[in-house]
Amino acid sequence: MTRLSLFNVVSLTFGFVFLYVPMLILVIYSFNKSKLVTVWAGFSTKWYSELLANDAFLDAAWVTVKVAVLSSSIATVLGTMAAYVLVRGGRFFGRTLFSGMIYAPLVMPEVITGLSLLLLFIGMGLDRGVLTIVLAHTTFSMCFVSVVVSSRLMTFDNSLEEAALDLGASPLEAFRLVTLPIIAPAVISGWLLAFTLSLDDLVIAAFTSGPSATTLPMKIWSSVRLGVSPEINALSTILIAMVTIGVVAASLASKQAALRAKRDEQKAARMT
Amino acid sequence: MGQLDKNGRRAAGPMKRAILIAMPYTWLLALFLIPFAVVFKISLSDIELSIPPYTPTMKDGLWNMLSRLDFENFVFLTQDDLYWKAYVSSLRIALISTVLTLVVGYPIAYAMARAPEQWRPTLLMLVILPFWTSFLIRVYAWIGILSNEGFLNKFLLWIGLINEPLTILNTNAAVFIGIVYTYLPFMILPIYSALDRLDGSLIEAAEDLGCSRIKAFWLITIPLSRNGIIAGCFLVFIPALGEFVIPSLLGGSGTLMIGKVLFEEFFSNRDWPVASAVAVVLLLILIIPIVLFQHNEQKQAEADT
Amino acid sequence: MPLVDSVFAPWDDSDQKPLIRFRNVTKRFGDFTAIDNLTLDIFAQEFFALLGPSGCGKTTMMRMLAGFENPTKGAIELAGQDIAGVPPNKRAVNMMFQSYALFPHLTVQDNIAFGLRRESRDSNFISERVSEMLKLTRLEKFARRKPHQISGGQRQRVALARSLAKAPKLLLLDEPLGALDAKLREATQFELMDIQEKTGTTFVIVTHDQEEAMTVASRVAVMDEGRIMQVATPEKIYEAPNSVYVADFIGDVNIIPGTAKAAGPDHYEIDWAEGREPLHAISKKDFAEGQSCHLAIRPEKVAIHAEHPAADNAVLGKVLDIAYLGNLSTYHVQLPTGEIIKAQVANTRRVSRRDYTWEDQVWVSWTKTAGVLLDQ
Numbered sequence: 001m002t003r004l005s006l007f008n009v010v011s012l013t014f015g016f017v018f019l020y021v022p023m024l025i026l027v028i029y030s031f032n033k034s035k036l037v038t039v040w041a042g043f044s045t046k047w048y049s050e051l052l053a054n055d056a057f058l059d060a061a062w063v064t065v066k067v068a069v070l071s072s073s074i075a076t077v078l079g080t081m082a083a084y085v086l087v088r089g090g091r092f093f094g095r096t097l098f099s100g101m102i103y104a105p106l107v108m109p110e111v112i113t114g115l116s117l118l119l120l121f122i123g124m125g126l127d128r129g130v131l132t133i134v135l136a137h138t139t140f141s142m143c144f145v146s147v148v149v150s151s152r153l154m155t156f157d158n159s160l161e162e163a164a165l166d167l168g169a170s171p172l173e174a175f176r177l178v179t180l181p182i183i184a185p186a187v188i189s190g191w192l193l194a195f196t197l198s199l200d201d202l203v204i205a206a207f208t209s210g211p212s213a214t215t216l217p218m219k220i221w222s223s224v225r226l227g228v229s230p231e232i233n234a235l236s237t238i239l240i241a242m243v244t245i246g247v248v249a250a251s252l253a254s255k256q257a258a259l260r261a262k263r264d265e266q267k268a269a270r271m272t
Numbered sequence: 273m274g275q276l277d278k279n280g281r282r283a284a285g286p287m288k289r290a291i292l293i294a295m296p297y298t299w300l301l302a303l304f305l306i307p308f309a310v311v312f313k314i315s316l317s318d319i320e321l322s323i324p325p326y327t328p329t330m331k332d333g334l335w336n337m338l339s340r341l342d343f344e345n346f347v348f349l350t351q352d353d354l355y356w357k358a359y360v361s362s363l364r365i366a367l368i369s370t371v372l373t374l375v376v377g378y379p380i381a382y383a384m385a386r387a388p389e390q391w392r393p394t395l396l397m398l399v400i401l402p403f404w405t406s407f408l409i410r411v412y413a414w415i416g417i418l419s420n421e422g423f424l425n426k427f428l429l430w431i432g433l434i435n436e437p438l439t440i441l442n443t444n445a446a447v448f449i450g451i452v453y454t455y456l457p458f459m460i461l462p463i464y465s466a467l468d469r470l471d472g473s474l475i476e477a478a479e480d481l482g483c484s485r486i487k488a489f490w491l492i493t494i495p496l497s498r499n500g501i502i503a504g505c506f507l508v509f510i511p512a513l514g515e516f517v518i519p520s521l522l523g524g525s526g527t528l529m530i531g532k533v534l535f536e537e538f539f540s541n542r543d544w545p546v547a548s549a550v551a552v553v554l555l556l557i558l559i560i561p562i563v564l565f566q567h568n569e570q571k572q573a574e575a576d577t
Numbered sequence: 578m579p580l581v582d583s584v585f586a587p588w589d590d591s592d593q594k595p596l597i598r599f600r601n602v603t604k605r606f607g608d609f610t611a612i613d614n615l616t617l618d619i620f621a622q623e624f625f626a627l628l629g630p631s632g633c634g635k636t637t638m639m640r641m642l643a644g645f646e647n648p649t650k651g652a653i654e655l656a657g658q659d660i661a662g663v664p665p666n667k668r669a670v671n672m673m674f675q676s677y678a679l680f681p682h683l684t685v686q687d688n689i690a691f692g693l694r695r696e697s698r699d700s701n702f703i704s705e706r707v708s709e710m711l712k713l714t715r716l717e718k719f720a721r722r723k724p725h726q727i728s729g730g731q732r733q734r735v736a737l738a739r740s741l742a743k744a745p746k747l748l749l750l751d752e753p754l755g756a757l758d759a760k761l762r763e764a765t766q767f768e769l770m771d772i773q774e775k776t777g778t779t780f781v782i783v784t785h786d787q788e789e790a791m792t793v794a795s796r797v798a799v800m801d802e803g804r805i806m807q808v809a810t811p812e813k814i815y816e817a818p819n820s821v822y823v824a825d826f827i828g829d830v831n832i833i834p835g836t837a838k839a840a841g842p843d844h845y846e847i848d849w850a851e852g853r854e855p856l857h858a859i860s861k862k863d864f865a866e867g868q869s870c871h872l873a874i875r876p877e878k879v880a881i882h883a884e885h886p887a888a889d890n891a892v893l894g895k896v897l898d899i900a901y902l903g904n905l906s907t908y909h910v911q912l913p914t915g916e917i918i919k920a921q922v923a924n925t926r927r928v929s930r931r932d933y934t935w936e937d938q939v940w941v942s943w944t945k946t947a948g949v950l951l952d953q
Contacts, residue, residue, distance in 0.1 A: 115547060
């Protein structure tokens with residue numbers, strides 16, 4: 001039990017205040033009756049009702065969710081494959097290039113990825129719309145999934161796979177019945193990461209979308225370019241609330257699971 | 273029968289293995305690498321009032337097309353002040369932001385690593401939560417804070433620290449704040465991870481041998497968390513260099529960042545060839561940091577096993 | 578109590594065909610040679626031990642039998658068939674892993690049933706077989722638990738049950754008792770021997786613990802640096818090692834180097850020190866005149882006396898050290914030449930009434946049949 005020094009306490013406090021106050025301010029002002037965000041005119045939920053009545057926003061939200069679910073699911077499959085290849089694949093022709101292609105998108109500026117993909121689609125004659133956004137999002141998401149899953153695979157005990165093979169499972173069965181269930185938490189967090197990245201993406205969507213497909217970030221962008229907008233405050237609050245509930249729930253669930261596992265092990269060690 | 277590789281190890285059926293490698297590989301080749309080739313080709317083209325707004329295209333025939341490509345756009349980039357100023361300005365802003373993020377992030381990561389064991393998962397969750405929240409919204413939040421009638425000015429006026437509102441929004445300062453704010457989790461997490469793995473008894477050994485607290489920090493802690501620092505800096509610097517949203521929302525017309533320039537060149541001016549040339553040059557600038565980043569990550573990954 | 582079966586010796590029977598054959602097997606990992614031109618026969622229903630220090634190649638041999646490695650040169654035959662091309666999931670060989678490798682997300686009974694389900698047997702057969710295995714390893718009460726809910730000893734039994742479920746021709750055990758504490762280890766050793774006899778499976782165990790190998794095995798192969806030094810029953814290995822390495826590896830031994838001189842049929846005199854009486858040993862092995870040799874005598878075969886005894890071999894020395902082990906005492910006697918001979922004597926009397934103590938002048942002796950004359 002180490003007591004934190006004053007310096008550390010101050011650092012932590014300042015850090016978390018810095019991270020959370022802006023979001024808190026958004027939430028508070030979303031209930032501001034006045035359209036002038038910085039003048040408090042009383043509590044009101046009217047911006048929420050206006051937001052929910054705004055069809056353009058709702059359509060955009062729907063498109064965004066569709067794209068996010070599709071792209072993150074494909075990205076999870078491809079990313080897990082890529083992780084498996086990187087960690088277990090041994091040497092193969094072009095491995096360095098493959099590894100480079102997995103890590104580069106993690107840091108590549110979005111304007112470059114967006115521009116290059118759009119030019120490719122045009123060169124291919126592809127109509128821009130939901131399909132092209134999904135293709136684009138899948139591409140950069142799979143790299144993030146790959147990093148998450150390969151980091152789990154590296155600590156995975158290989159003898160479990162060998163045991164499965166030894167007992168008669170084919171390599172595919174061994175992966176499906178033993179490896180996958182055990183690395184499932186990592187695969188799921190990879191999916192969640194891909195989902196969030198897709199949900200949140202503006203630049204690449206701006207490049208690769210078409211007239212029929214407007215995503216929520218794009219709608220937010222067109223509103224905020226002109227300055228503060230109370231509807232956006234309301235939308236922000238809704239998004240922040242959803243994320244908070246999700247993250248806190250996941251965190252509590254994993255804490256519970258860890259506690260339960262620890263208790264089981266202690267019980268087991270005490271018997272016999 | 274399967275092929276044996278150099279170590280006599282059998283591949284999981286060579287066909288299946290080839291498919292397993294081929295699927296993500298082909299996807300990335302097609303949708304990551306080849307687009308760069310396309311960008312390069314278009315950077316060598318000329319602007320044209322047509323759909324698509326560049327010439328020549330494949331329709332003109334392959335050899336014809338290849339013969340009409342030139343480096344005109346790249347020359348143009350060197351001639352017009354705007355572009356190289358934007359590159360330099362971007363480098364400057366990205367570097368300063370990275371350093372600021374490091375200065376702000378390291379103490380937080382350090383404090384987290386020194387916190388009591390049971391707090392750490394909660395602290396981690398608190399750092400990660402903003403990361404899961406929409407990036408766009410979090411940047412947008414600062415507009416309301418930094419504007420002349422915004423929250424910060426109201427607060428400073430109220431406590432009497434200033435007499436007139438500070439102009440922060442639409443300046444480079446706002447961009448710095450925005451980048452630090454948005455990329456802070458990317459700096460904290462690798463550093464925290466490195467510090468967490470640090471063996472506390474090393475510090476104790478140093479103090480036992482006569483080091484003061486502060487000296488032990490500089491001589492032991494910092495060097496041993498070096499990998500985390502490097503990873504964090506790359507994770508901030510490289511994307512910050514090409515940032516578009518933050519300079520657009522928080523910066524002013526005087527804020528020159530290459531990401532903004534590229535976007536405007538593409539959408540406002542509809543000059544795709546020049547935009548492509550801008551992208552190519554940016555990519556060239558970034559190749560070395562990206563390769564270094566990837567190299568560092570691989571080394572870390574291998575060291576962890 | 579397991580029977581010390583002097584009748585079970587298929588390796589002596591020329592009509593018996595071996596279950597496993599290693600024929601001139603070499604295994605290289607890059608520049609490193611793990612197995613060097615190794616030839617070995619293992620017979621059905623043996624409890625065979627591969628014994629040696631880490632890095633000697635025993636684990637590599639096991640993995641080649643399981644199918645996780647393939648020989649660089651040479652062939653391995655199982656029941657007469659060359660198994661080189663056969664992947665691990667298609668071999669009638671099962672392995673018990675050192676780390677147990679229990680599937681953490683499956684219950685004990687699902688772990689045991691795993692291999693059977695791969696064979697797509699009908700569910701009645703599977704559940705019957707699983708119950709049989711649970712009974713064999715006394716795990717019936719824990720069938721529905723998951724691996725993290727049972728103790729280390731129980732996990733070991735699950736690993737064993739799982740590897741026996743498919744009634745393999747050959748069971749490989751990779752240091753199976755390493756993680757258990759001493760008392761449990763002893764009990765489990767006898768359990769393993771019991772199960773091996775009951776099921777009639779051929780066991781090949783890999784271990785670095787020579788006591789373990791000597792206890793459980795019908796035959797032991799002592800390995801060093803990719804080569805087999807000696808393959809024999811535990812008694813033969815102990816009483817008749819074929820080299821100084823084997824003699825030294827198993828148990829405690831005194832090695833006296835010298836030169837041999839014939840002194841009668843099978844009788845040799847060994848010159849071991851200037852101006853000292855030569856030692857006498859009986860050896861069926863042939864030694865040339867003046868050939869250098871090593872005389873190996875086990876400490877329990879060395880007697881200790883106050884006066885010069887009438888014995889084939891007697892040497893004077895001084896008690897340098899006494900190691901008290903409760904039931905035995907090992908006297909370290911230093912000879913005038915500087916060498917130390919260990920003599921092990923049962924403590925038939927209490928310590929306070931010990932006959933010999935530090936610094937005493939004593940004679941150590943042994944018969945001419947007690948030692949083994951080795952050439953290398």
